[in-house]
Amino acid sequence: MLKTIIKKEIQNNIFSFRFLTSFALLLIIVTVTIFILTNDYLKKIDEYSQRQTEIENYMKSYAHFNRIGNILQATQPPIPFYSLVRGLSSDVNIEEFDDDPLPVIFPLIDLVFIVTILMSLVALILSYDSVCGEKEDGTLKLMLSNGFSRSKAILGKISGGVLTLLIPFVFSLVVGLLIIALQPRVAWNGADWGALGLIVAGAVFYFGLFYCLGTFISSRHHSSSSSIMTSLFVWVLLVLIIPNLSPYLASFISPTPSRISIDRQTARLTDTERDDLGRKLMKEKLEELVKKYPVLAENLAEAEIKDRVTRDPAYREAYEARTREVQAAWDEANRIQGEKASAIWREMGRKEAAQTELSSYLSMLSPLSDFTYLATDLSSTGVRNEAHFGRIREMWGRAFGDYQRQKIETLQKQDPAVDWWNTAVDMSDRPRYNYQEEGLGGRVKATLPAFAVLVIFNLILFSAAYFSFIKYDVR
Amino acid sequence: MLWTIAKKEIVSNLLSYKFFIVLLLIVVLIFTSFFIMHRDFKNRLSDYQVIRPKPGEPIALLAPNPLSIFAKGLDEALTRSFEIGVIGITVRAGQKSGNIIFSFFPTPDFLYIVRVVLSLVALLFGFDQVSREKEMGTLRLMLANTVSRAKVLLGKWLGNFFSLAVPFVAVTLLGVVFLSLDRDINFSSAHLLKLGFILVLTLVYIAFFLSLGLLISTRTKKAASSIVILLFIWALLVFIIPNLGTLLARQLVDVPSVRALSEKRQQVWTREVLLSIGERGNEQRGNWAKHVKTISDDNDRLGEDFSNKFNRLVNLSKNINRISPAASFVYAVTDIAGTGISEESNFKRDVVRYKDSVIQKMMSPVGSDSKANEYPAFTYNYRTLSQVFAQGALFDLAWLVFFNILFFALSYFAFVKYDVR
Numbered sequence A: 001m002l003k004t005i006i007k008k009e010i011q012n013n014i015f016s017f018r019f020l021t022s023f024a025l026l027l028i029i030v031t032v033t034i035f036i037l038t039n040d041y042l043k044k045i046d047e048y049s050q051r052q053t054e055i056e057n058y059m060k061s062y063a064h065f066n067r068i069g070n071i072l073q074a075t076q077p078p079i080p081f082y083s084l085v086r087g088l089s090s091d092v093n094i095e096e097f098d099d100d101p102l103p104v105i106f107p108l109i110d111l112v113f114i115v116t117i118l119m120s121l122v123a124l125i126l127s128y129d130s131v132c133g134e135k136e137d138g139t140l141k142l143m144l145s146n147g148f149s150r151s152k153a154i155l156g157k158i159s160g161g162v163l164t165l166l167i168p169f170v171f172s173l174v175v176g177l178l179i180i181a182l183q184p185r186v187a188w189n190g191a192d193w194g195a196l197g198l199i200v201a202g203a204v205f206y207f208g209l210f211y212c213l214g215t216f217i218s219s220r221h222h223s224s225s226s227s228i229m230t231s232l233f234v235w236v237l238l239v240l241i242i243p244n245l246s247p248y249l250a251s252f253i254s255p256t257p258s259r260i261s262i263d264r265q266t267a268r269l270t271d272t273e274r275d276d277l278g279r280k281l282m283k284e285k286l287e288e289l290v291k292k293y294p295v296l297a298e299n300l301a302e303a304e305i306k307d308r309v310t311r312d313p314a315y316r317e318a319y320e321a322r323t324r325e326v327q328a329a330w331d332e333a334n335r336i337q338g339e340k341a342s343a344i345w346r347e348m349g350r351k352e353a354a355q356t357e358l359s360s361y362l363s364m365l366s367p368l369s370d371f372t373y374l375a376t377d378l379s380s381t382g383v384r385n386e387a388h389f390g391r392i393r394e395m396w397g398r399a400f401g402d403y404q405r406q407k408i409e410t411l412q413k414q415d416p417a418v419d420w421w422n423t424a425v426d427m428s429d430r431p432r433y434n435y436q437e438e439g440l441g442g443r444v445k446a447t448l449p450a451f452a453v454l455v456i457f458n459l460i461l462f463s464a465a466y467f468s469f470i471k472y473d474v475r
Numbered sequence B: 001m002l003w004t005i006a007k008k009e010i011v012s013n014l015l016s017y018k019f020f021i022v023l024l025l026i027v028v029l030i031f032t033s034f035f036i037m038h039r040d041f042k043n044r045l046s047d048y049q050v051i052r053p054k055p056g057e058p059i060a061l062l063a064p065n066p067l068s069i070f071a072k073g074l075d076e077a078l079t080r081s082f083e084i085g086v087i088g089i090t091v092r093a094g095q096k097s098g099n100i101i102f103s104f105f106p107t108p109d110f111l112y113i114v115r116v117v118l119s120l121v122a123l124l125f126g127f128d129q130v131s132r133e134k135e136m137g138t139l140r141l142m143l144a145n146t147v148s149r150a151k152v153l154l155g156k157w158l159g160n161f162f163s164l165a166v167p168f169v170a171v172t173l174l175g176v177v178f179l180s181l182d183r184d185i186n187f188s189s190a191h192l193l194k195l196g197f198i199l200v201l202t203l204v205y206i207a208f209f210l211s212l213g214l215l216i217s218t219r220t221k222k223a224a225s226s227i228v229i230l231l232f233i234w235a236l237l238v239f240i241i242p243n244l245g246t247l248l249a250r251q252l253v254d255v256p257s258v259r260a261l262s263e264k265r266q267q268v269w270t271r272e273v274l275l276s277i278g279e280r281g282n283e284q285r286g287n288w289a290k291h292v293k294t295i296s297d298d299n300d301r302l303g304e305d306f307s308n309k310f311n312r313l314v315n316l317s318k319n320i321n322r323i324s325p326a327a328s329f330v331y332a333v334t335d336i337a338g339t340g341i342s343e344e345s346n347f348k349r350d351v352v353r354y355k356d357s358v359i360q361k362m363m364s365p366v367g368s369d370s371k372a373n374e375y376p377a378f379t380y381n382y383r384t385l386s387q388v389f390a391q392g393a394l395f396d397l398a399w400l401v402f403f404n405i406l407f408f409a410l411s412y413f414a415f416v417k418y419d420v421r
Helices: A002-014 A017-062 A111-127 A132-137 A139-144 A150-182 A190-218 A224-253 A259-270 A272-292 A302-311 A313-363 A367-378 A383-414 A440-470 B002-014 B017-051 B110-126 B129-136 B138-144 B149-180 B189-219 B223-252 B258-278 B284-321 B325-337 B341-363 B385-416
Strands: B059-061 B081-085 B088-092
Touching: A002 A150, A017 A111, A017 A150, A017 B223, A017 B258, A111 A150, A111 A190, A111 A224, A111 A367, A111 B223, A132 A139, A132 A224, A139 A150, A150 A190, A150 A440, A190 A224, A190 A367, A190 A440, A224 A313, A224 A367, A224 B017, A224 B110, A224 B223, A259 A272, A259 A313, A259 B017, A272 A313, A302 A313, A313 A367, A367 A383, A367 A440, A383 A440, B002 B017, B002 B149, B017 B110, B017 B149, B059 B341, B081 B341, B088 B284, B088 B341, B110 B149, B110 B189, B110 B223, B110 B325, B129 B138, B129 B149, B129 B189, B129 B223, B138 B149, B149 B189, B149 B385, B189 B223, B189 B325, B189 B385, B223 B284, B223 B325, B258 B284, B284 B325, B284 B341, B325 B341, B325 B385
Parallel strands: none
Antiparallel strands: B059 B081, B081 B088
């Protein structure tokens, strides 16, 4: 019996006007989007390799250790998944003079957008009248006058609906993936396909949830025209409002000091206050030292000091002790103030992390954010990849630092007279920066909470639909 | 007769479940948005007070724009601090928050609420105007009177427009009054005038979606199919066309990425600094000036080359996106608010000019005396309304009006031929 209802539900949907429209729309949009994104990805790879060549050319003629950090910077290379999911990859470059305003005005569209906005809308459009529409048509009475339970009816309705939704989604995605598969320059590996499989599973949970929601709302209403109003209202809140509000709400509940004022504060600590402290420490140390070397108490002019250092060994000893103490005083001042500043930055980082965590928890109230986090983390374009990339950059930075020290040491042994810091050096043996995506296992583990929330949402909404339908007045 | 129909529409709207939901949505969203964006503005304002350049410092810094509360646009990019040195412009964007979740979702400002939510609401007011009355049978009754079909349609349009526009404008104005109670914001009369234009644009924008709803309603027999079509058209116009159009434009115009440009600039100045260090011992001063000039010239050349291409990209993407009135609306509102793309490029041009004058002063022989560190303050005047209109906003406004007339006319023709039985 259940099968009959599912079949009826699917057939009913498939030949409906709204299903056909959704199908056509999805097919066109998914194909066009994937086509454009793939081309854009190819352009990005070309540009990335061109940028690397420019850097290589520069390194051939001007590779000095001085200011090398400006030239050799770790940047995120384009990854093959960019032909489907873009996540946080858009390059606004706001830290530099040349920023790109276009993604700020209109963020670009990718598979995540198609699923979160379009598929959820399609799910609601197909489900908003699944109960009250049948009541209006009078078929609900007829159906339930047969000898089968309401729970079977609702189960059949929802599973039939979700299966119908799968048809246009999977079909248009397959067409889009053909574009990727036929493009020889886009090389997807096993992990990519695995991640895509999980993203599709997440998408099914995502629009399944909206189908349950639509059915639930439908079984709370007796006319389909008010059901669509409520559905759209809830949809607007869940999809368009809650995610956008959540970081602001989080910044309200768990505020962080502004980076600018912290920057100023720490700059003061390591600048003027450091100078004050350094002078104070130096004075103290020198007063101590004068007790040991009374010669230092004399006030001599610069030239006279130089003269005496060369002539008088006792004075030289005293003078060298003085230099050591002065250096020690400033080192001490730098250490103390540096620690203070880094403690402030650590505290700041802790607060920012707390706020980020809170925002992501708040936003997870909206299924849109759950799916967004899930899809971007799985495709290495999300928060997790930012951290992963940061680690790789740091490791490479350390490796390059070691290389630089060793290289300068060896060069200095060869010719101590040269200022190797400011001389062109052959650095072709430098450690290369090499970005590798995080393994699939780690990515999957990170997305488990989002999956769990989606499943819980499904369960809650399904039971809500179930209980409302059980008590629904079909007359 | 026209007003009778309009009045009937308003009354029947006021009593409907739809109106209740919409009113709730408008009130909650507008107030929340104003509250949040106001707070965001205040935070940025206090940051600005901290880093405000002292007299004589060669720093170009704009105060946050009060209109960014309504349309944030590029205000974050505009209020970065541009520090001028011999090697060029160094940007400090400390304003950026460490909370990465901000970059996932668009800013919920007034512009976003109107563009996305209010357009949907306007469609909901229009989608069943004709098909519902036909389903209920009242359309036949109404047209059995001697009233013309044009009047019926116009009456419906006016009635629905007012029942949406009046509460919306009232809530917005109330919000603006609350905002202006804050002394820090300090709306000038120019700001208020601009705000007035933004409101007018908003009304034209929602009028368009109402006409669109009316058109589809006259082309369909059932309200259910009308809403399906409308929701898809809405998703296309509001999200898909503008977001896809920019990407498409990037395929058609060959523009290097901003990151590539920044890397080139780094290479230029690092190269010149190193060359000058290598030449030390010669007549240093003169050589350094030569290198500074090379840096400045190369940077300007790079920048100009890039911005020529980039402007072509911006224009093309704007023109592609303008297929959708939602894009026209965004361009016009951000331009008027002074947070749009053209404003930013205008501003950056001024920053480059300021940089040239500062560097000239830094490198001039007189610069070596005690007044070396005194530089003229940077000033920037936002484009005036007439400039903004002349440089695109008027076109966008006219384009929106054109869409309105077109869709209303189309729905008129459809309605005249509508089978009311």
